[in-house]
Amino acid sequence: MYKDMTKQELQDAYKGLSEQMDSFKKMNLNLDMSRGKPGMDQLDLSLPLINCLSMGDYKTESGVDCRNYGVLDGIPEMKKIFADILEVNNAEIIVGGNSSLSFMFDNMAVNMTHGVRDGIPWSKQGTVKFLCPVPGYDRHFAICEYFHIEMIPVEMNEYGPDMDKVEELVQSDPMIKGMWCVPVYANPSGCIYSDETVRRIANLKPAADDFRLYWDNAYGVHTFEGERPHILNIIRECEKAGNPHMPLEFISFSKISFSGSAVAAMASSASNCEYIRKRLAVQTIGHDKLNQLRHVRFFKDAEGVYRHMEKHGDLIRPKFHIVLEALEKNLGGKGIASWTKPSGGYFISFNLMDGCAKRTVALCKEAGLVTTGAGAAYPYGNDPKDSNIRIAPTYPPIEELKTAMDIFTTAAQMAAVEKLLMA
Numbered sequence: 001m002y003k004d005m006t007k008q009e010l011q012d013a014y015k016g017l018s019e020q021m022d023s024f025k026k027m028n029l030n031l032d033m034s035r036g037k038p039g040m041d042q043l044d045l046s047l048p049l050i051n052c053l054s055m056g057d058y059k060t061e062s063g064v065d066c067r068n069y070g071v072l073d074g075i076p077e078m079k080k081i082f083a084d085i086l087e088v089n090n091a092e093i094i095v096g097g098n099s100s101l102s103f104m105f106d107n108m109a110v111n112m113t114h115g116v117r118d119g120i121p122w123s124k125q126g127t128v129k130f131l132c133p134v135p136g137y138d139r140h141f142a143i144c145e146y147f148h149i150e151m152i153p154v155e156m157n158e159y160g161p162d163m164d165k166v167e168e169l170v171q172s173d174p175m176i177k178g179m180w181c182v183p184v185y186a187n188p189s190g191c192i193y194s195d196e197t198v199r200r201i202a203n204l205k206p207a208a209d210d211f212r213l214y215w216d217n218a219y220g221v222h223t224f225e226g227e228r229p230h231i232l233n234i235i236r237e238c239e240k241a242g243n244p245h246m247p248l249e250f251i252s253f254s255k256i257s258f259s260g261s262a263v264a265a266m267a268s269s270a271s272n273c274e275y276i277r278k279r280l281a282v283q284t285i286g287h288d289k290l291n292q293l294r295h296v297r298f299f300k301d302a303e304g305v306y307r308h309m310e311k312h313g314d315l316i317r318p319k320f321h322i323v324l325e326a327l328e329k330n331l332g333g334k335g336i337a338s339w340t341k342p343s344g345g346y347f348i349s350f351n352l353m354d355g356c357a358k359r360t361v362a363l364c365k366e367a368g369l370v371t372t373g374a375g376a377a378y379p380y381g382n383d384p385k386d387s388n389i390r391i392a393p394t395y396p397p398i399e400e401l402k403t404a405m406d407i408f409t410t411a412a413q414m415a416a417v418e419k420l421l422m423a
Helices: 006-024 040-044 047-051 076-084 100-114 138-146 162-172 195-202 234-240 268-282 289-299 302-331 357-366 396-422
Strands: 031-032 093-096 128-132 150-157 175-181 211-216 247-252 264-267 337-339 349-351 368-371 386-389
Touching: 006 150, 006 289, 006 396, 031 396, 040 302, 047 289, 076 093, 076 247, 076 289, 076 302, 093 268, 100 211, 100 234, 100 247, 100 268, 128 162, 128 211, 128 247, 138 150, 150 162, 162 175, 162 195, 175 349, 195 234, 211 234, 234 247, 247 368, 289 302, 302 337, 302 349, 302 396, 357 386, 357 396, 368 396
Parallel strands: 031 368, 128 150, 128 175, 175 211, 211 247
Antiparallel strands: 093 264, 247 264, 337 349, 349 386
């Protein structure tokens, strides 16, 4: 363990690590491990989707012409695929454009300007606050920051957010208007919310009667190890708890088909969906129904999606193994770092000694490796311990990923040894 070394031993270790890093710099590398993007081989799996509509194939089973106006909330066949995946009914689904992030942003904007279901606009009530499980998803935090919503970090554990803290906060402050959740393969830890966590979330008694749960089911079908997890249905659990309108659940095919040309959906109570449809009638003439029809023809049903995601898992699994093996080989037993070992999703949450994350990222950049910025998984980019880095293994090809992890683990050790030498 580095902490047990003498100063001379640390200096010798640092010299070797520096020489190793210098050898990487001489390679003039340009490696990207900054975001959880699908690799090229994953995107190739969906190439038939491009040509799966023939010249005369543009109508739904009910005869809707997908080339024309209308059907604001999605063609029935696409709604059914999403409904079956989320275990809700068609009346509880609204299909949108290519991005679930747009759905989240849009709902937040409407709550700020028009209130929840035409209640008092959040922007006219004072300083709006949101609970943000950490480490968490930086794009969620960016939405809050854009609308000047104060973010309150809540620590994650292996079962989900710290529910004692969540319950205490929402019951005590009426300006806490919502909470972000990624319930399956949480970004970036990869944890799966336990049944107890889901029940406690569903049974929250917020001081704010316009509290909303932003339930981002981004990775629900992204399993690469073992069986696909099945967690409690948040829509049904909230109904049982007397909070039927509280959850807004989001999902997309952005990491299933094509990231820039996918289909997204939102699930909520039938009453919420009916309210949102009225707004959509003002907002749009309809989303891309031909793209929805393409996805229906390609996947056919929810089972088709699951079979497709097994192929994704086969491609992703070796990359996660490479990362985890490199971490264990180069950092295991050295007492300077810990990391999660997810069975699905797109990330590994890596924790280094306090005060070392930014330095590690900087050293990686010097060697030609771009990683996710230190602190990205915390509101305002502020990791109070400067210890967390989100590792995204999926985008680089295998050989590049191996080199990237050699650089990363060398940089992590250098940062830690520098810290110990300064102690």
